[in-house]
Amino acid sequence: MDSKDFIQLEDTFGAHNYKPLDVVLTRGQGVWVWDVAGKRYMDCLSAYSAVNQGHCHPRIMQAMIAQARKLTLTSRAFRNDQLGLFYRELCELTRSHKVLPMNSGAEAVETVIKAVRKWGYRAKGIPAEHAEIIVCENNFHGRTITIVGFSSDPQARGDFGPFTPGFKIIPFGDATALENAVTPNTVAFLAEPIQGEAGVIIPPAGYLKQVRKICSDNNIVLILDEIQTGLGRTGKLLAEEHEGIEADLTLIGKALSGGFYPVSAVLSNSEVLGLLQPGEHGSTFGGNPLACALAREALKVLIEEGMIDNARDTGDYFRTALSQIRTPVIKEVRGKGLLIAVELTPDAGGARPYCEKLMQKGLLCKETHENTIRFAPPLVITREQVDWAMERIAAVLGG
Ligand SMILES: *Cc1c(COP(=O)(O)O)cnc(C)c1O
Numbered sequence: 001m002d003s004k005d006f007i008q009l010e011d012t013f014g015a016h017n018y019k020p021l022d023v024v025l026t027r028g029q030g031v032w033v034w035d036v037a038g039k040r041y042m043d044c045l046s047a048y049s050a051v052n053q054g055h056c057h058p059r060i061m062q063a064m065i066a067q068a069r070k071l072t073l074t075s076r077a078f079r080n081d082q083l084g085l086f087y088r089e090l091c092e093l094t095r096s097h098k099v100l101p102m103n104s105g106a107e108a109v110e111t112v113i114k115a116v117r118k119w120g121y122r123a124k125g126i127p128a129e130h131a132e133i134i135v136c137e138n139n140f141h142g143r144t145i146t147i148v149g150f151s152s153d154p155q156a157r158g159d160f161g162p163f164t165p166g167f168k169i170i171p172f173g174d175a176t177a178l179e180n181a182v183t184p185n186t187v188a189f190l191a192e193p194i195q196g197e198a199g200v201i202i203p204p205a206g207y208l209k210q211v212r213k214i215c216s217d218n219n220i221v222l223i224l225d226e227i228q229t230g231l232g233r234t235g236k237l238l239a240e241e242h243e244g245i246e247a248d249l250t251l252i253g254k255a256l257s258g259g260f261y262p263v264s265a266v267l268s269n270s271e272v273l274g275l276l277q278p279g280e281h282g283s284t285f286g287g288n289p290l291a292c293a294l295a296r297e298a299l300k301v302l303i304e305e306g307m308i309d310n311a312r313d314t315g316d317y318f319r320t321a322l323s324q325i326r327t328p329v330i331k332e333v334r335g336k337g338l339l340i341a342v343e344l345t346p347d348a349g350g351a352r353p354y355c356e357k358l359m360q361k362g363l364l365c366k367e368t369h370e371n372t373i374r375f376a377p378p379l380v381i382t383r384e385q386v387d388w389a390m391e392r393i394a395a396v397l398g399g
Contacts, residue, residue, distance in 0.1 A: 003036055021359050021366070028055025031378050031385055033364070042389055044365040044377045049196070049228045049339070051259030052311075053301050054378040060258040063297035064290070072290040076282055082292035089296055093303070094238065094250065096267040098274060101287035105227040105253035106142025108264040112190070112249050113146060114281060116221050117166075119272045120187030124219060131187045134220075136172035140197030141190070141225055173203035175210035182214070188221040188249075189214075193239035196228035199372040200334060200341035208243040215248070221272060227253040227264065228339070232302050232379050235312030235337030242336065248272065258298035263291045307379035311337040314381055321390045322375075327398045329354075331371075340375040341368070342397070354396055361392040 006024040023041065027034040031054060033043045046052060053060060067082070074080045087099045100115070102108045113133065120131040135141075137152045148156045149163025157163075170177040172195060193208060195201040215222040224247035229239035231252060240247055246269055253264030266273065285291065302308065315337040322333045322342060329348040334341050344351055351367035358365055368374050377389070 001036070006036065021355060021364065023359055023364065030054040031381050039362070041359070041362050041364045042377065042385065044363055044375045044389065046376050046378050047259055048254065049233050049376050050254035050257075052232055052255035052379045053258035053298055053305075053307065054380040055259065057258050057298075057301055059301050060260055060294060060297045063293050064260055067290050067293035070289075073285065073288045075284055076287060080287075080289040080292070082289040082296070083287050086287075086292035086296050089299060090265065090267070093299060094252075094267050095246070096250070096269055098268040100266040100268070100273055100276070100281075101291070102253075102264045102266070102283050103262040103285050103291070104142070105225075105251070105264050106144045106147055107283065107286070108227065108251045108253055108266050109141045109147055109190075109225065110144055111281060112188075112223055112251060112266050115266065115268075115272050115276060116188040116223065116249070118275050118280075119221060119270075120185075122275055123271065124187060126185050126187060130185045132166055132168055132183060132185045133187060134168045134170055134178060134181050134189045136191050136195070137169055138172060138195055138198040138201065139169075139190075139192065140195065141192075172198075172201065173207055175207055175214060178211060178214050182218050182220065186218065186220050188223050190223040190225065192225045193229050193242070194234065194336060194339060196339065196374075197368060199343065199368045200339055200374060202334060202336065206243070208240060208245050212243075212245040212247075221248045221270065223247060223249040223251070225251045227251050231255040231299075232308040232311050233337055233339050233376065235308065235315055237308055239336070255302070256298060257291065257294045258301065260294050260298075261291060263295045302379075305380070310381070311379045314338065314383060314386060315340065317383055318375065318377075318381075318386050318389075321386060322393065325390075325394045325397055329397055335375075338376055338379055338381070342373045342375065344371045344373070346371060357396045358392060361396065363389055363392045 003024045024036045025033045026036050031042050033041050090099050117131045120126040135150045141147045146164040150167035151157055168181055170181045224240055226238050248270040250267040257263040329344050331345045332343040350370050351373045355367050365373055365375055
């Protein structure tokens with residue numbers, strides 16, 4: 001079978017809910033992936049930041065194999081010898097008090113919505129069924145019905161209603177809008193520190209600090225969705241550290257397993273998670289020993305191999321190099337660490353054709369919306385590899 005055959009199989013038997021680049025990958029190592037014909041590519045997407053540690057990291061792979069040989073799933077009906085260690089290591093690393101483990105990012109978001117609503121009724125005294133959560137325009141928090149119900153993207157919401165009530169949408173990056181949106185029934189403000197899917201949108205400096213203060217002053221829980229920005233991507237363990245603040249609840253996922261397996265978690269610095277009682281929430285796979293063993297090693301690798309500092313330094317190098325490309329098609333280069341976007345001018349003809357040309361030259365990246373290309377390589381990328389990428393990017397964007 002060749003690429004064409006694999007593509008035809010996918011298109012024939014699969015739902016067309018994605019528009020992938022037509023590259024059929026079969027193997028990966030570090031920043032590199034190979035297609036079925038043996039051609040090598042540099043991965044500058046990292047599965048939307050789920051493989052921050054690089055493809056098939058040998059230590060994480062060993063942890064997975066070792067745990068798979070011992071025990072994979074107990075369900076939470078019983079305890080296992082990985083879960084408590086995972087909790088403690090994650091709490092120590094992130095200075096959290098409690099953890100609730102789930103699988104996908106969207107599940108972590110759903111979990112936090114349930115938890116803060118309960119907190120609103122039990123701790124804050126909001127009348128039953130009246131809890132409000134404030135979210136931001138152009139957010140991306142996942143694909144479940146509740147989550148797309150508070151999306152402002154018409155494609156995400158489409159024909160999928162009716163939706164869960166109780167959400168209010170305000171502009172991102174506007175602290176005054178948050179202040180004005182607060183009512184006595186507000187339980188939480190949920191936002192991404194940097195909006196990833198919206199095109200790497202960085203809020204004005206000081207925004208998160210102001211948001212932190214508004215939430216504290218009004219007894220509102222601050223929830224940061226760090227599923228994409230967390231775990232080193234922006235050059236800090238969590239993106240909130242750039243403004244020296246701490247959210248009450250933090251969501252992580254994606255790179256929590258280094259891309260081996262879906263693992264997500266809600267991290268709590270407040271009393272919120274402590275309110276959940278047996279029977280109120282759960283997941284068959286959440287917190288399973290395989291996930292915990294994997295995540296423990298994925299976190300160790302991130303720290304011990306200096307990937308967070310590398311994201312900061314090599315990210316600066318990457319962005320500087322991008323901004324030196326002389327071309328009329330680039331409107332703006334922006335980002336933090338190795339979460340980088342190149343926004344093209346409206347008359348450049350859209351980002352997709354550039355991504356396709358880059359693919360032909362051996363570099364994989366993806367458009368977000370019409371005119372933006374996101375570059376988010378694994379955090380193990382070296383300067384030499386950035387130079388390699390830049391030759392191709394300059395050739396394609398430079399015309
Ligand atoms: C990817 C992502 C999610 C959803 O994670 P899934 O594992 O795809 O459900 C939620 N929030 C943000 C910010 C994300 O980038």
